[in-house]
Amino acid sequence: MGMTMSQKILAAHAGLESVRAGQLIMADLDLVLGNDITAPVAINEFAKFGKKTVFDKEKVALVPDHFTPNKDIKAAEQAKAMRTFAREHAITNYFEVGQMGIEHALLPEQGLVGAGDLVIGADSHTCTYGALGAFSTGVGSTDMAAGMASGTAWFKVPSAIRFNLSGAFGPYVSGKDLILHIIGMIGVDGALYASMEFTGKGVANLSIDDRFTVANMAIEAGAKNGIFPVDAVTLAYLDEHYKKEVRIYEADSDAEYDATYEIDLSTIKSTVSFPHLPSNTRTIDEVGEIRIDQVVIGSCTNGRIDDLRQAAQILKGRKVASHVRALIFPATQKIWKQAMAEGLFDIFVDAGCAVSTPTCGPCLGGHMGILAEGERAVSTTNRNFVGRMGHPKSEVYLASPSVAAASAVAGYIADPKNVMEA
Amino acid sequence: MVAEGSVFRYGDNVDTDVIIPARYLNTANHAELAAHCMEDIDSQFVKTVQKGDIIVADRNFGCGSSREHAPIAIKESGVSCVIARSFARIFYRNAINIGLPILECEEAAASIKAGDRVQVDFDSGTITNMTTSQVFQSEPFPPFMQELIAAGGLAAYMAQKEGV
Numbered sequence A: 001m002g003m004t005m006s007q008k009i010l011a012a013h014a015g016l017e018s019v020r021a022g023q024l025i026m027a028d029l030d031l032v033l034g035n036d037i038t039a040p041v042a043i044n045e046f047a048k049f050g051k052k053t054v055f056d057k058e059k060v061a062l063v064p065d066h067f068t069p070n071k072d073i074k075a076a077e078q079a080k081a082m083r084t085f086a087r088e089h090a091i092t093n094y095f096e097v098g099q100m101g102i103e104h105a106l107l108p109e110q111g112l113v114g115a116g117d118l119v120i121g122a123d124s125h126t127c128t129y130g131a132l133g134a135f136s137t138g139v140g141s142t143d144m145a146a147g148m149a150s151g152t153a154w155f156k157v158p159s160a161i162r163f164n165l166s167g168a169f170g171p172y173v174s175g176k177d178l179i180l181h182i183i184g185m186i187g188v189d190g191a192l193y194a195s196m197e198f199t200g201k202g203v204a205n206l207s208i209d210d211r212f213t214v215a216n217m218a219i220e221a222g223a224k225n226g227i228f229p230v231d232a233v234t235l236a237y238l239d240e241h242y243k244k245e246v247r248i249y250e251a252d253s254d255a256e257y258d259a260t261y262e263i264d265l266s267t268i269k270s271t272v273s274f275p276h277l278p279s280n281t282r283t284i285d286e287v288g289e290i291r292i293d294q295v296v297i298g299s300c301t302n303g304r305i306d307d308l309r310q311a312a313q314i315l316k317g318r319k320v321a322s323h324v325r326a327l328i329f330p331a332t333q334k335i336w337k338q339a340m341a342e343g344l345f346d347i348f349v350d351a352g353c354a355v356s357t358p359t360c361g362p363c364l365g366g367h368m369g370i371l372a373e374g375e376r377a378v379s380t381t382n383r384n385f386v387g388r389m390g391h392p393k394s395e396v397y398l399a400s401p402s403v404a405a406a407s408a409v410a411g412y413i414a415d416p417k418n419v420m421e422a
Numbered sequence B: 001m002v003a004e005g006s007v008f009r010y011g012d013n014v015d016t017d018v019i020i021p022a023r024y025l026n027t028a029n030h031a032e033l034a035a036h037c038m039e040d041i042d043s044q045f046v047k048t049v050q051k052g053d054i055i056v057a058d059r060n061f062g063c064g065s066s067r068e069h070a071p072i073a074i075k076e077s078g079v080s081c082v083i084a085r086s087f088a089r090i091f092y093r094n095a096i097n098i099g100l101p102i103l104e105c106e107e108a109a110a111s112i113k114a115g116d117r118v119q120v121d122f123d124s125g126t127i128t129n130m131t132t133s134q135v136f137q138s139e140p141f142p143p144f145m146q147e148l149i150a151a152g153g154l155a156a157y158m159a160q161k162e163g164v
């Protein structure tokens, strides 16, 4: 029986000719990631192993992005613990405030992940790098500690679900709408323990930023990873960023999938996830009138340059509704500079938005945009669980940058088309 | 190894944000985390949980973020075991790695009710509802996982085995 793309990468890193779903393997890692929430816990565990050094100081990435710039004294202590560890172990890829970005946007941009890599990160959205043809998956802090110490991790080889894409998106529709549509279709545990593999002619019509958004939310369907084939779009991105040699793995033609879904991208509509699950989706024409208090555009899901351009296209020459706070979070310093150079900040600020330094901030209800009781937000982030962005009785509606920007202008959840034509 | 306690009962998709809300993640202190365990969906949990008590839930328990703080908060609360129809995969991994026993058992999750007294035998995978005298069978842990849980988690287990 043939192997899926994910299985091929796992087999290669385990030094095995082939693997099958369900098999337990020990595999070599190309990168181990942690942040200011998960790394301090991992550092405590690491100390218990009695090892003096990390397995490779260039293959550990530490990014203070969640509660930074430090939101309070406790957060400052956590960030300090990670910084101290990074210095002690001469970790090459530690990114201080001022150079940092949200980890899953930052690592690809820094060229630290590429096609064929095997990456674990103590953050559930580590699955983002599947956009580049890597096998990457989120783990906990103890796994991170063991990974930092040994350069290896155990894996249960996943089976896969295939999403065969055709066609191209219509206007104002993007990767976010596709992945929300898929999660709505299969549910928050629809891909539990499995890989989500994207294939078909439609892949070529997805920008690299669309692919990052789609792979990012694989975990929201319970998947172990999401992965895209390596094509001209991937290679153009890697050529610009990645320093190592690209390793291209393709699924065998006789690979078996638990299920295959055919999706024509031209049929995807702007989609919104209602509280309190990402799978609770409605297309924009089914939303009804939902008045909002806040809009958040940013995060590891939708804080990249394409996302900001899409939002700017709608906000240009318009004003944020007077009862709405609109917050924009470019995901990295580089994206921030690019947005500034392209004049996007003028558009945002003239419209009445606040623009922030890169941080996870409101995405996880950390700081910089917490919701009060009864408030509603439209957000380009990836989770709308109870209390995710603040008060347990607040609500988060997940949407694309275009829908979020249109909603900021309208003051209720709005179709970008209607706002542009108004 | 045998655990016994009263049951706290939850439904589908109990996510890590309700197990331990992100607003409390500015600490890694176990007791502080446990003090807020489940508070957004069950304000009584922290007030009434006793050492040895058991959580029983439906599908996809622990979905969401990779925060190890979630199983830590549960374990530190005194909970001896979580039984669910299914677990989200990162939570599953983390629970094992920190030494919190968890069992997947469709039938047990379907019939056990809040407040029931339940006993779990990890060696055999037997779950006994002492309130109703029903017995359920789940997959027993493979020996290395039992050793790992007995050692108190992956870190202690690896240290015991000497080096990594």
Ligand code: SF4
Residues within 6 Å of the ligand: A066, A102, A103, A104, A123, A125, A299, A300, A301, A359, A360, A363, A364, A381, A382
């Ligand atoms: S932006 Fe949100 S989802 Fe992404 S890493 Fe930060 S907290 Fe997690």
